[in-house]
Amino acid sequence: MEGRILEKQPVIEMRGVTKRFVDVIANDKVDLKLFPNEVVALLGENGAGKTTLMNVLFGYYNLDGGEMLINGESVTFNSPKDAINHGIAMIHQHFTLVQTQTVLENVMIGMEGSFFPDYNKAKEKLLAIEKEFGFHLDPDAIVWTLSIGEQQKLEILKALYRGAKILIMDEPTAVLAPTETIELFETLRNLVKKGHSIIFISHHLQEVMDICDRVVVLRTGKRVAEAKVSETTIPELASLMVGRELLERLDRGKSKTGKTILEAKNLKVKNNRGVTAVDDLSFVLKEGEVLGVAGVSGNGQTELSEMLFGELNPEEGEIFISGKRVPGGSPSAVVKEGMARIPEDRIKTGLFMDLSVKENMILESHVNEPISKNGLINMKEIRSFADNCINSFSVKTDGMDIPVKSLSGGNLQKVILARELVGNPKLVVACQPTRGLDVGAMEYVHQAMLDQKSSGSGVLLISDDLDEIFLLSDRIIVMYEGKVMGEVSAEEASRDKIGLWMSGVIS
Amino acid sequence: MMSEIFSVAFITGLIAATLRMSTPIILATLGEIITERSGVLNLGIEGTMLFGAAVGFLTTLATGNLWLGVFAAALAGIALSLIMAVLAVYLGLSQHVSGLGITIFASGLAMFVYRLVVGSPIVPPIITPFTPVAIPLLSRIPILGASFFTQYSLTYITWALIPLVSIFLFKTRAGLRVRTIGQNPFAADTVGVNVNLTRTLCLAAGGAFFGVAGAFLTLAHQNMFLIDVIGGRGWIAIAMTIFGNWNPLMGAVGALIFGFLDAFQLRMQTLGVDLPFHIFLMIPYLITILALISVSRKATVPAGLLKPYRREDK
């Protein structure tokens, strides 16, 4: 045995891992290896099974088939605690932080040591780790005061505090500004140098090429490909991800702008914590164009959309639809003026998950004839309306009477699109309309937006997906900390300039 | 009449009664605070207290030992809360519905068991209750001595529990975990804390408190068991939990205020104040409602309250 160089052994090996939910197979006999000192990308579109697979690795889910090996030894994880004990930590998409507690308390949880935790000793350990890896978080700061980028660093700190050598990062850049992403990648490279391994879940091809060494591609639950980043290209990865030529073939239609359909003047909106989220914001949207509102999530887009949808009352400022002033804080007022609304969180604000498809279709129209008259609902009219919606927008459903929660994400969004767009509205306001959707559904939503534009509607598209903004918009404005950083037409816009605006740099 | 109110005897009696009558409410409130801090609303308090009262009374009746009765009452409370844990934590049923179900079931069970053991005698059985314990030396202080320092041992224990529960929640490892689960169960789960087990233990602790609170009413405050012995105090505890913003000390203060109003209205009746005595009976409840109105705006509800936690949902 002496003198022989052993082949590099994978730190983690997942062999034939299968995970089922009721009748859906989320992971179908997936193989995955992770070697020391490398960053592996787990690539796939929404719904491909990436997060599920990692949740199995992390001990959050039990596997239904296959096995897992850590450093060559077979293991069974019944809970995240087992994974942590083996040095595996996961940084989730939705942060696992308690906003009302301090940095220190969040880091310590589960690792407190004794019955009466020694907060001072823990603080010392935390500060030492921060120093070693170049973090600068104040242990006594309360989490909700930190920026998103800092909160994500806190998540990484939590993992390092526990001695994790393997980090699983689930779509970490989804909530970061371009500059924060650069910082994150530096942190990750540093960690790899110090002996850590990273699994990087993403569907952003450029980032995968930037930071990762190897790529494993998942599609509808199966592992379809693997490649070294140095030996592949973005278009190749894209088509592997989707299984076909990824070129959104969109019919852009004719573009002819008309009169102003929506105008916002000096909007100032506070969020529910009393912080000013939208600050003196104004814009104009004309019929027949798509105005893209770009920006990293968390810069006031949510509050802007809530104000436009009538959910929030602005502190100052007004909006006008077709020249008519519309009072704030009243969803029925904006609906009455003909605004079609695609909300940011379809499950939380847009749908009654336990109700049937048809009952969801009539959410806004239920007070109007012919759906209802004199306070009585007309079931026949409801069924015919719902039928029309389902067919016009190809909603894949087992009929209109089943609860809407059994529909896939893409079809849920189609229900909302159908409900909002079936009447050919003159004004469409969409906030993050393709979040969480697979590529097929995304394409459908994009085409729907463009069709609305071609038929003469004005479309306001609020999105943190820059690709989407560039794909659909005629004009682009960028939001940063509640203000408009700049406005530019799509032809003249460059990614660099927009990126700078998104990071708050005025040029 | 005013001179009577400010007489030493009156004030002493009032303070003593306040501390006495607030004891079960403080206990129940502490128990509910622990439970709600972990994210579970337990509406079964009233029924659990009644069952604890019955079990405690019957145990003492059978054995002649008061402390054994208290212990049995605690066990009874734990048993009921474990049922609640199965329903609301493990099966994820609506916490409102599970708790109300427990109250109805436990109330029926309490009366049933009592009747079974005692039958229907003309004169209901009584036990020799706890007697107030005078703390040496301190009980000689004027006014305070006869009120603060001459109380039931259970009352002294209750007071000791207030800082203990505070320390538990805010200074121990377990308390940090409980609070984390109450705010973000996912955060706790991902670091390996067993969310369901912790919630169950908090429910059990609360149940023990409720049982003992009920037993206080039949073993100390009174010496017999009546169907309305709890008198709505279990529901008051829920109000006090909100009033105290889920903080043990503030919750105890709220319970004290309620106890004061209760003791006060009793005394006003005997003073012959010329208002129908039912108006006095109303006062504690009206004031509680007003108090809730004033705090509801700034309440910091544990964010994970009322939501069952299930992994496959994620």
Added chain:
Amino acid sequence: MIGMSIVKRKPLPPWVMLIIPVAAVFVTLLITAIPILIAGGNVFKAYGALFHGALGSRFNLLETFVKASPLILTGLAVAFAFRAKFWNIGAEGQLFAGAIIASWVGIYFTWLPSFLVLPVMIIFGFLGGGLWATIPAFLKTKLKVDDVVTTLLLNYVILHIMGALLFGPMQMPGSAWPRSASIMDAAFYPMLIARSRFHLGIIISFAAVLVIWFINSKTVFGYQSKGVGINLNAAKFGGINTNMVILKTAIISGGLAGLAGVGEVAAIHHHLMMDVSPGYGYTGIVIAMLGNLHPIGVALAAFFFSVISVGAQTMSRVAGIPIYIVGIIEGVSLMTMLIFILLTEYKIRWTKS
């Protein structure tokens, strides 16, 4: 350590939903046989007495309907409120409010022409209960105060208001008890079937079931209140005036409970007294949940509880089982029903670690 968790299961065929109540009743009776055995009773004799006492003769059956009537009303009251997530624990107090108003009309409105007395009493009683329920609804919508606590505390407040009235202005002259004078003859609910206590209120409660069913499934308001209960945010987003919906829901809910109070005064006692209700408002909560918040379910659950309650009297007399077994049966039937409903959507999985 053994752990338990639940996992979603494949949807079951719809006929399962129909046998669930039957299965729940059956399992309940199995479980409550245990306390009967502990009480030293013969299970068959006990249950036999129960069913005979409730259903075994013409009079018994009609009595069961009589007892079911207030339970249907309070059950509907709570179910209608819970559907909109208005946690109305105050049906008992709303019942008192209805009873107080009904007595007031029944005793003092002697100047009304006789044929108007009943309608006025019923309408005013409904409004009394409804208005009492708007207090916690208002506190919930405008001031964000928890409705569980306020509805409950107000039960005690109105109980003491009733006490103040019955020991005061409404006390029957010459009596030392807290009871009012008798209501006038025109205010009595007519008895509809000879040699029984089957009265108008029973018909009113049946009508209420139909009315609530109609509101729930055929009206805009019914759709809105269902939406508010399922997802308040989406309801607001859709332009529904959620505060008004909750307020209106409260009025109807309280009104139904108030009608139960009217019935107790107009049909059973014919005057107002402190124990005008043996806890119907609270039982209504269990009935509402047992009926899965559906009007027909509520009616069936109310009838089931009435059978238990009426039958338990006989069971107590004949088989010597303490009457408080009723509370146990009620609680167990609720929990059984809840677990069965859960099992239609989820499987239980045991894990070992």
